[in-house]
Amino acid sequence: MKKSLSHKIFIGLVSGLILGSIIQYMLAGIPIFDEYLVGTASAVGTMFVSLIKLMVVPLVFVSIVAGICELDSTSQLGRLGGKISGLYFANTVLAVVVAMVIAYILQPGSGANLGEAGAGASALTEQGLPNVGQMIVNIIPDNPIAAFASGDMLQIIFMAIVVAIAIKSLGDYAKPAQSGFAMANDIMMRLITMVMNLAPYGVFALMINLGATLEMDSIISVAGYVAIVVSILFAWILIVYPLAVWMFTGIKPSVFRAKTREQVLFSLSTASSNATIPVTTRTLVEKFGVSKALAGFGVPLGATINMSGAAIYIAVAAVFATNAYGVTLSPAELITIGATVCFMSVGVGGVPGGAVVMIAVLIQQFGLPIEALAIVAAVDRINDMVCTSANVVGDAAVVTIVAGSEGELDHDHAKDINATSKPVQETA
Template structure:
């Protein structure tokens, strides 16, 4: 059944893109096709994504509470949390380092003469305040955390509640059973909504094909190829190789198990919207422990942004070179720290990387015209970098799960 759903999502993706492209280039003079039909597709695609986003907050909260309650002891929770967080940070740093090495070697944008006609304006803003980000994790209004979709706040509340319930033991067994029942209901709802995925994916890709202008790619082909090439390398080579190296799952098996996840994230361009698919990929296909998936997936959708890190690094160096303002050696440490903070703070929503690049463009004093270039190409890049982000989540958590199994096996051996 899952394989059939993957095939239908794949078919919807390409059918929508092809038909949308035909509308743009062959039927653009017919108002019904160029406007009305595109608007209908946009509405259907938006409704589908909203339907998933509606379920994400409650699903994450319930799943984490259940995951913490199912842990053997709270000490394993502390170890698991620290390990997952550390692996995510390492993953982001590796992405930045690899992208930096490539841009310093190839120097994209050098010799490119960008015209100075601005089509977008960047408003003054500031780099993320790390202290404020940490303080904001604790919500003043728990309902507000759900209505705003603040994943860090939702995770905090779920961890707090799950930890308290676990510490109370059998006296709250009925409450634990209630959350487990709620978790099964949420999984059933997600399965139901996922049956609509081929239609939602078709609508999203139809709109993209009908509105994307091919002419904007001509002068920046090197930039586009470089980013897409790096992201695809990470999705199909680096992450599978890492899983194959550190777990019993082979690189080939990992690629096969993540096909549906890649197709879905490619069409929605949202790590948060892909959370249900990522959870199912980990637990049902790769056999990862429910507690690890329940804790790690929403955290990864919020802060494990290896794809965004690559995107921001390549984009800012290309723009700086193309506009004749190359980044100097003295500027490099500050720029790299900014890229790291921005990548972590990008959030799992469509266009998050573009917004963060806009922040960095303003912070570095680059021409505002540069943002027009980023905005023009972002939708295509965003789809691929989202796939990179979510496959990165899956790879990291598969490795974390293996280290936890090794730890438990070692503990059992020492007890014998």
């Protein structure tokens, strides 16, 4: 029987991790394995992620412009934007509250002996606490070329919305432009499919490098902390999101989990919300029957502002840091940290390791022991992988719910667990 792409990705993920672990613990010191093979795997994995990221900026810009142009009116844009943004924010707030309560009850880090901080820990604290007002001001770019070059998603989304509104305002005169962006969007989707066929091999290479470099001693010393973070994140992925989608759309939790499996596996290997944008878009359009217009608008927005996974990770890490060094937080201080995390998570960015920088900022701003950052950074790779999966599956859940409320979801296609590849519903 022919294996699905998600099965191939899973095989690549597991086999790569096993091979990498064997190299680290059984073949260490043999140059052909721990230098050449791991080095080659690292290079191949980096090239694969770069190939995905290559498409992210044009995909975001083109898909948002094409999506808005397909909407009936600009008032529909405001309604969709309000619904999607509201659900993303509500999701983040709920995630922070649950994470803080669980962390307060279980007290991760209590009695831990972390030792001295690594040399690189203090360097992470050079970043300042994100200024929400300045972040809003910076949404409008003064140099569009620089925005595209740096991959600033908020600025790119703003430019795409402005361009799309201008095209819509020209009416029938701008039909050729609308058709051009629609065709460009189709081309980007085709490119995504082509690149995704390479995903099993790229994931295999990434996992070899991960397995060969992960320091198990560091992980074991804070196993409880890691278990709490990962457990809450997986609860969000496997329980909260599927139940929410079922309540609002009627799609069974088992079907939702099955159709987002590819998303989860890909995001686990890349640890990047931005790199997973093409996969999330493809999942929504082809597997759930969400209109290209809504998916093209909602997914890039979610990769920028829907950071519920990062919020859970940062909240638990903050409590862990205080407990590890015997610092007691009052309920008021916990609430302050929780509120700060809600805003900070938006500034994480869809790139690997972004949460660690924010954790460092939080530790510094609240006078927590900076030494705790050493161990947080040491196990970041595990937490960040699952954190990214929670982010991207949240994007899929929110967009699916909004699509159902807007009549832009093919319910029969979405509820059919076997309907996983046929593109449906081309327009809004």
